[in-house]
Amino acid sequence: MxxxxxxxxxxxxxxxxxxxxxxxxxxxxxxxxxxxxxxxxxxxxxxxxxxxxxxxxxxxxxxxxxxxxxxxxxxxxxxxxxxxxxxxxxxxxxxxxxxxxxxxxxxxxxxxxxxxxxxxxxxxxxxxxxxxxxxxxxxxxxxxxxxxxxxxxxxxxxxxxxxxxxxxxxxxxxxxxxxxxxxxxxxxxxxxxxxxxxxxxxxxxxxxxxxxFGNALPDYDMMTALTKDVRDLLKDKLGQSISIEYIADTMHMSIRNFSRVFLKESGMSPGKFLEKMRLDQARNMLEYTEMSIDMIADKCGLGSSVSLRRVFLKHLSLSPAQYRKAFKGME
Structure with missing residues (x-):
């Protein structure tokens, strides 16, 4: 040796x-x-x-x-x-x-x-x-x-x-x-x-x-009340266009105050939180469905496979296809 x-x-x-x-x-x-x-x-x-x-x-x-x-x-x-x-x-x-x-x-x-x-x-x-x-x-x-x-x-x-x-x-x-x-x-x-x-x-x-190997967002039970409310509001709307104005208005707060409080409580901006929610949903779909990558991108509100790939490489250093190959269950 x-x-x-x-x-x-x-x-x-x-x-x-x-x-x-x-x-x-x-x-x-x-x-x-x-x-x-x-x-x-x-x-x-x-x-x-x-x-x-x-x-x-x-x-x-x-x-x-x-x-x-x-x-x-x-x-x-x-x-x-x-x-x-x-x-x-x-x-x-x-x-x-x-x-x-x-x-x-x-x-x-x-x-x-x-x-x-x-x-x-x-x-x-x-x-x-x-x-x-x-x-x-x-x-x-x-x-x-x-x-x-x-x-x-x-x-x-x-x-x-x-x-x-x-x-x-x-x-x-x-x-x-x-x-x-x-x-x-x-x-x-x-x-x-x-x-x-x-x-x-x-x-x-x-x-x-x-x-x-983990979720982009913290576990639900580790979130503050405001963060949970935002997560619950958005979880069924990720395929739609979502603005910060819409979230703040639903929370009965001004955009400025909402953004400030949300950043303090969650440690990230509302925009980053939304991106991570979409990432976690895309990961789940890649693991448990046979949907095409283009369809997953659309259903998660990321628009296209190019945008989905950019988000995956940014956060996980893997492309969606690489992620699916590594983490999808046995057939």
Whole structure:
């Protein structure tokens, strides 16, 4: 194998485990790091991977109910940590976490070479004050919530992971695998990382962007009352010509006041919101119908396949035809 860097001594990787963690947040990175050991061909290099509980209990129950037995807790780590990754959990758990964990993270952040997160783990690093001024990512579904809670961050949900040394954040669930492969490549070179990716039947660098997997708009239950009202007003009218004047008048507001309030509550202009509604409807039609792309463009109010293609490339970096091929269900 060519161009393999072998640093002396194994690197200790910690995966922080919290209640309601998703198994893939832990298992994905763990399999990348442990698989690397078999390709390095040297017992003195590679990784030791530790599951460490973020509570005082060593047995943690995952979101699927499966128990995970950790070797250590944050209260009894007795080894040097090279890379510390905070796995995701339920967003509801973040505010109930014992403050000891945040103090622990603040302390260990000064001692490790790399600190990172998988999925909602970014919320935990942010609450510990460790992401200030950083460009970060998280699960696409919770990006707006992260940005609103921590406006000092620059949240970007397009990449599967973001490196803003010494902080590394990754997107939703399986993105922890993308991050782990990148860390492996950083440590031991592309050749080893490629071997591991092939062994696990993965892309070394997954094509596309994270937003291709999620809705352009936040979930309905995460919208404000005004945003829900606008969404409900427009959902059956997307094939029609819709003006901001019409929306504002229906909401019994002036155009200027409506645009100002809507931008504050939704984080986007009414025009951008409407475009994203049309994008989400077009995606749904591409996935679940056999309609032609021209017909879909017309029914979504985008006029033509040229306009539809422009909107798809702008938001998803895929053409409508590419999207349909990638995401349409099996025949």
């Amino acid at each position: 060519k161009n393999v860097r072998k640093d002396s001594g194994k690197k200790n990787i910690v995966l922080l485990v919290l209640p309601e963690v998703q198994l893939l947040d832990i298992a994905g990175p763990c399999d990348v790091f442990t698989s690397a050991n078999r390709f390095l061909g040297d017992d003195e290099s590679g990784y030791r991977v530790f599951m460490v509980s973020g509570t005082s209990e060593k047995v943690i129950y995952s979101s699927s109910g499966m128990p995970l037995t950790c070797s250590h807790t944050i209260y009894d780590i007795d080894f040097h940590v090279d890379t510390f990754l905070v796995a995701g959990t339920s967003l509801a758990i973040v505010d109930d976490i014992n403050p000891d964990l945040y103090h622990f993270l603040q302390n260990i952040s000064t001692k490790v070479r790399r600190l990172g997160s998988v999925c909602i783990g970014a919320f935990i690093l942010a609450k510990a004050g460790l992401l200030k001024g950083k460009q970060v990512t998280t699960h696409w579904k919770y990006a707006n919530a992260l940005q609103q809670a921590y406006p000092e961050l620059e949240v970007n949900i397009n990449p599967f992971f973001i490196r803003d040394k010494p902080i590394y954040t990754s997107g939703g669930v399986s993105s922890g695998i993308d991050l782990a492969l990148a860390l492996l490549e950083e440590d031991f070179g592309k050749a080893v990382a490629s071997e591991v990716a092939r062994h696990l039947v993965l892309h070394l660098r997954r094509p596309g962007v994270q937003l291709q």
